[in-house]
Amino acid sequence: MSDKKLAKSGSTNAEYEYEGGLAVIAPDAVKDPGLEPHRTRMTDKSVKHEKAAARQVAAMFFASVVGSAFAIYAYFAFPLTEDLGTVRNNTLLLGLGITLGLFGIGIGAVHWAKTLMPDAEVSEERHQTRGTDEVRARAVEIIKLADSESGFSRRKLIRRSLYSALALFPLPAIMIFGDLGPNPGNTLRHTMWKKGTRLATDPTGTPIKASDVTIGSVFHVIPEGLADLEHHKLEEKAKAAVLLVRLDPADLKESDERKSWSYDGIVAYSKICTHVGCPVALYEQQTHHLLCPCHQSTFDVTDACKVIFGPASRPLPQLPIAVDAEGYLIAQSDFNEPVGPSFWER
Amino acid sequence: MSFMKNRRSPLAAVIVMAAGLALTGGGYAAATAAVEAVKPVSAVATAEQISEGRKLFLANCASCHGKNAEGSKAAPSLIGVGAASVEFQVATGRMPGQASGPQLEKKPVQFTEEQINQMAAYVATLGDGPAIPTEEMVAANGDSTRGGELFRINCAMCHNAVGAGGALTEGKYAPALKGVSALHIYEAMVTGPQNMPVFNDANLTPKDKKDIITYLKFVEENPSAGGYELANLGPVVEGLFTWVFILGFIIAITIWLGAKSN
Numbered sequence: 001m002s003d004k005k006l007a008k009s010g011s012t013n014a015e016y017e018y019e020g021g022l023a024v025i026a027p028d029a030v031k032d033p034g035l036e037p038h039r040t041r042m043t044d045k046s047v048k049h050e051k052a053a054a055r056q057v058a059a060m061f062f063a064s065v066v067g068s069a070f071a072i073y074a075y076f077a078f079p080l081t082e083d084l085g086t087v088r089n090n091t092l093l094l095g096l097g098i099t100l101g102l103f104g105i106g107i108g109a110v111h112w113a114k115t116l117m118p119d120a121e122v123s124e125e126r127h128q129t130r131g132t133d134e135v136r137a138r139a140v141e142i143i144k145l146a147d148s149e150s151g152f153s154r155r156k157l158i159r160r161s162l163y164s165a166l167a168l169f170p171l172p173a174i175m176i177f178g179d180l181g182p183n184p185g186n187t188l189r190h191t192m193w194k195k196g197t198r199l200a201t202d203p204t205g206t207p208i209k210a211s212d213v214t215i216g217s218v219f220h221v222i223p224e225g226l227a228d229l230e231h232h233k234l235e236e237k238a239k240a241a242v243l244l245v246r247l248d249p250a251d252l253k254e255s256d257e258r259k260s261w262s263y264d265g266i267v268a269y270s271k272i273c274t275h276v277g278c279p280v281a282l283y284e285q286q287t288h289h290l291l292c293p294c295h296q297s298t299f300d301v302t303d304a305c306k307v308i309f310g311p312a313s314r315p316l317p318q319l320p321i322a323v324d325a326e327g328y329l330i331a332q333s334d335f336n337e338p339v340g341p342s343f344w345e346r
Numbered sequence: 347m348s349f350m351k352n353r354r355s356p357l358a359a360v361i362v363m364a365a366g367l368a369l370t371g372g373g374y375a376a377a378t379a380a381v382e383a384v385k386p387v388s389a390v391a392t393a394e395q396i397s398e399g400r401k402l403f404l405a406n407c408a409s410c411h412g413k414n415a416e417g418s419k420a421a422p423s424l425i426g427v428g429a430a431s432v433e434f435q436v437a438t439g440r441m442p443g444q445a446s447g448p449q450l451e452k453k454p455v456q457f458t459e460e461q462i463n464q465m466a467a468y469v470a471t472l473g474d475g476p477a478i479p480t481e482e483m484v485a486a487n488g489d490s491t492r493g494g495e496l497f498r499i500n501c502a503m504c505h506n507a508v509g510a511g512g513a514l515t516e517g518k519y520a521p522a523l524k525g526v527s528a529l530h531i532y533e534a535m536v537t538g539p540q541n542m543p544v545f546n547d548a549n550l551t552p553k554d555k556k557d558i559i560t561y562l563k564f565v566e567e568n569p570s571a572g573g574y575e576l577a578n579l580g581p582v583v584e585g586l587f588t589w590v591f592i593l594g595f596i597i598a599i600t601i602w603l604g605a606k607s608n
Contacts, residue, residue: 043607085568217544217549220500284518291515
C-alpha cells in the first residue's frame with residue numbers, strides 16, 4: 001500500500017521526483033495501518049443508551065453546580081480565624097468545591113462530545129509544503145511592493161541606522177552577564193577559621209571549654225566572632241560550620257600527621273558535606289557514624305571522617321584544634337583543604 | 347498508653363527525694379569533671395529504696411548488665427549513667443530489652459513508677475550521673491522561638507524540624523517526638539540514649555533545654571496550617587504521593603480523553 005502511495009504522490013509531483021542512484025531504498029518497515037473501521041456507538045444504536053448518556057452529561061454539569069455552591073458554602077462555614085489551623089479546612093474545602101465546579105464542566109463537555117455529538121471520522125490530507133507558482137509569484141510581488149513603498153533599498157541612511165540599532169540592542173544583555181561574577185577568587189579555599197580562633201556554640205557564640213565536651217557529646221560550632229560580622233555573615237557561617245565530637249581516644253584511628261589535630265579524643269570536622277554541601281550532622285554516638293541527611297553519605301568519625309557509604313567522594317575536612325591557656329578550644333589554623341563540594345580547579 | 351500517667355508520679359517521688367536530700371544533707375558526691383555539668387538535682391533515695399532497687403536490678407537487669415552493673419558483651423555498663431537514664435529507658439519501655447535489633451524500641455512499660463524509682467535510685471548509687479530533672483525544669487513555659495532555633499541547630503537533622511523523626515543508618519532511626527513527655531525529652535538530652543549524642547548543660551543549658559521542650563510542645567499543640575502533613579516526613583512522602591496518585595489521576599484522565607466512546 002505504501003509503495004502504491006509513493007508512486008501516486010510521485011506522479012502528481014513529477015518535478016520533485018529524484019533518482020535513487022545506487023542507494024537501496026527500503027520500503028517502510030511499519031505499514032500505514034490506515035483508519036480503523038468505524039464502530040457504531042451504543043448511543044447511536046439504542047435510544048435507551050442515548051438518554052442515559054444525556055442524563056450522565058447533565059449529572060456532571062449538576063455536580064459542577066453542587067461543587068460551586070459547596071465552595072461558596074465552605075468559604076462561609078469554615079471561616080478564617082486567629083487560629084492558624086482554620087486555614088487548612090478553609091482552603092482545602094474551598095479548593096475541593098472549586099475543583100468539582102470546574103472539573104464537572106470539563107468532563108461533562110467531553111462526555112457530551114464523545115457520546116452524543118456526531119462521531120463520523122474525517123481525514124484531512126496535509127497540503128504540499130511548497131506553494132503553487134502563482135502564490136510564490138504573488139509573494140515576491142508583495143515583498144517588492146513593500147520594498148518600493150518603504151524605500152528600504154533606496155534610503156541608505158535609514159537602512160544603515162536600522163542595522164546599527166539592531167546590532168547594538170542585544171549588547172546590554174551581554175553586559176549583564178558580568179553580574180554573574182565577580183570570580184570567587186580564593187574565597188572557596190578559605191574560611192573564617194585562623195590560628196587562635198575560639199570554637200563557639202551555634203547560635204549563641206559562647207566559647208567552648210575542652211572540659212565541657214563530655215564523651216558522646218556533639219557540639220554545633222561556629223567561629224567566635226561570627227555574630228559580630230557586619231557583612232556576609234551567612235556565607236561565612238556556611239563555610240565555617242563545624243561539628244565537634246568527643247570520643248574515647250582509644251577509638252580514634254589517627255595518622256601521624258593528624259595526631260596533633262585532636263585534643264584528648266575531641267575532634268572537629270567541617271559540617272559541610274563534600275558531595276553537594278548539605279550540613280552533615282546526624283551523628284550516631286555508638287557507631288561514630290556521621291550521616292548526611294540529603295543523600296545518605298556516611299562518614300566514619302573514628303577514621304578521619306572517611307566516606308564509608310554514599311555518593312560523597314572525599315572525607316570531611318578536619319579542623320586542627322588545640323586548647324588555650326584558659327582551657328578554651330581554639331583552632332590551630334584554617335582547614336587544610338577547601339570545605340564543601342568539589343568545584344572546578346579543585 | 348498515657349504518658350501523663352507515667353509522668354506525674356515519678357516527679358512527685360523526685361520532689362520527695364529532693365526534700366530528703368535537704369533534710370539529711372548527705373550525698374553521693376564523687377563527681378567527675380565530665381559529668382558534673384549534667385547534674386540538675388542530686389537526688390538521694392532512702393536506703394530501703396536502694397536495696398529494693400538492687401533486688402529488682404538483680405532479678406531483671408543483671409543477666410545482661412552484669413551483677414554489679416559492670417556491663418557485658420550484650421549490654422553496656424550502667425556505672426555512672428545516672429537515675430535519669432534508668433528512668434528514661436525503663437519508663438518508656440525500652441528496657442528491659444525484648445529482642446536484639448538495630449535499636450531498642452518504645453514498648454509497654456514493664457514496671458510501676460515505684461519500681462522504676464527504686465531501680466533508678468540503686469543505679470544512681472553506682473556512680474554519679476544525671477539525676478531525674480525536677481518538674482520545674484521540664485515545664486513548657488520557656489521561649490518557644492529560641493527553642494525552635496536551638497532545635498533546628500542541634501536536633502532537627504535527625505528528629506526533623508517539627509520532631510517527626512527520621513531515618514539513620516542501617517535500620518536505626520531517630521524517633522518522632524510527638525507525644526513524648528517533657529520529662530523524657532529532657533532525660534534523653536542529658537543521657538544520650540542509644541545512638542543519640544549527649545547534650546550536657548555546657549552544650550545546652552537547662553534554660554536551652556526548657557526552651558526546646560517549650561518549642562516541641564508548641565508544635566505538638568498547634569495544628570499544621572498547610573494542608574495534610576503526610577506524617578511530616580517531607581519531600582519523599584510528598585513526592586511519592588504526587589507521583590502515584592496525582593500523576594496516576596492525570597494519566598487516567600488523559601487515556602479517557604483519547605478513548606473512543608463505546
